[in-house]
Amino acid sequence: MRKLVLGMFVSLDGFVSGPGGEADWIFKSGDDATDEWIVDHLWQAGLIAMGSRSYRDMATFWPSSDLPFAAPMNAIPKVVFTRKGLAGAPGGQATTARTDAERAQRESEPAAPVQGSWANPMVASGDLSDEVARLKTQPGKDIRALGGASFAQALAASGLIDEYHLLVCPVALGQGVSLFSGLSKPVDFQLVGTRTFGGGAISLVYRPA
Template sequence: MDSSTAAQRKLVLKISVSLDGFVSGPNGEVDWVFKTIGGNDSADWILNTLRGAGTHIMGSRAYTDMAAFWPFSDSPIAVPMNDIPKVIFSRTGIENGTQGDRTGRPGVTPTAAVLQSWAAPTVASGDLREEILRLKQQPGNYILAHGGARFAQSLAASGLIDEYRLVIHPAILGHGQALFAEVPRPADLRLISATSFHSGIVAAVYEPA
C-alpha cells in the first residue's frame, strides 16, 4: 500500500438491518427499526459512532427526512448530527428540508447555525465513485454514510466502503430492499467486533477481508 492510499480516510456505513438482511420494507418502510431501537446501551454505541465522524454523507431522501427532524430534536444524538459537516449526494440538487412537519416530535428551538448546517450542506452531484474518492482524500476523521436503502446499496456496490457498522434488529421482514442487492460479485468480510444490547439489537462491525 502506497503512502497516498494509507493517508486516505475511511468510508464507514452505519445502517439498520433486519435479521434477514433488509434495510427497509418493499416500499421503503422503516417502522420496524423504531420498535427495537430503544435502550441506553445501544444509544451510546450509536452516539460514539456519530461523534467519531468527520463528515456525514447521505442521499437526498434521507437528507429531507433528517433535515426536518434533527435541528428540532432534544436527543443527545442531535448534537453530532447537527454539528458535523454534511455532504448530500444528489444529481439534481436539494431543496431546503428544514421546514418539514414536526407535529408530535420532541422539539427545541434551533440556533441559526444549526439551521444553516442543514439548509446549506455541501452537495455532491457528480459520479458517486469519483465524489467518494475525492472525500477520502480530504483530511479529517472518517466519512460516515447514512441510508436510505438506494444510497446504501449504491455505496455497497461501489466497493469503496472500508467498514460496515450494521445495527442488526431482531425483526424478520420477509421481503424488502436488501443492502447487498446491487453488489456485482461475492465479497468476503472480516468481523471486527460484535456488541449485543438489552433491546435484542446486535451491532456488528465488519471490514473487507
C-alpha cells in the same frame, strides 16, 4: 486517508427496510445502551454523507429534535450526493443560489448559513466513485454514510465502503430491501467487532476482506 463507514439497521433476515420503505421496526429493540453505541460512533465521524431524499427528510427533523442522536447529527458537517441539486430543499437551500458577490452587496442580508450545516450542506454532484475518492483524501475524521437504502446500495455495489457498522435488530420482515442486492459478485468480509445489547440487538462491524 480517511475511511467511508456505513451505519445501517438490519433485520434478522437481512433487510434494511420493508418493501415500501418501512423503518418503524428499528426502534422496537432500542435501549439506552444502543443509543449510546450509536452516538459514540456518530461522534467518530468528521462528515455525514447521505442521498438527497434522506437529506430532505432529515433537514426538517434533526434541527428541532431532542433525541440522543440530535447533537452529533446537527453538529457534524453534512454532504449530500445528488446529480439534480438541492434548489427548493428544506433548510434554506432555495436561498443559496446567490453568489458571494451578490451577498456582499446586500449588507442588510443575514449571514449565510455555515457550509456543511442542514441549511447549507456540501453537495457532491459528480460521479459517485470520484466524489467519494475526493472526500476520502481530505483531512479529518472518517466519513459516515447514513440514510436511505438506495444510497447505501450504490455505495456497496461500487465497493466504496471501508467499514460496515450494522445494528442487527431481532425482527424478521419476510420481504424488503437488501443492502447488497446490487452486487455483481460475492464479497468476503472480515468481522472486526461485535456487541450484544439487552434489547436483543447485535452490533456487527465488518471490513471487506
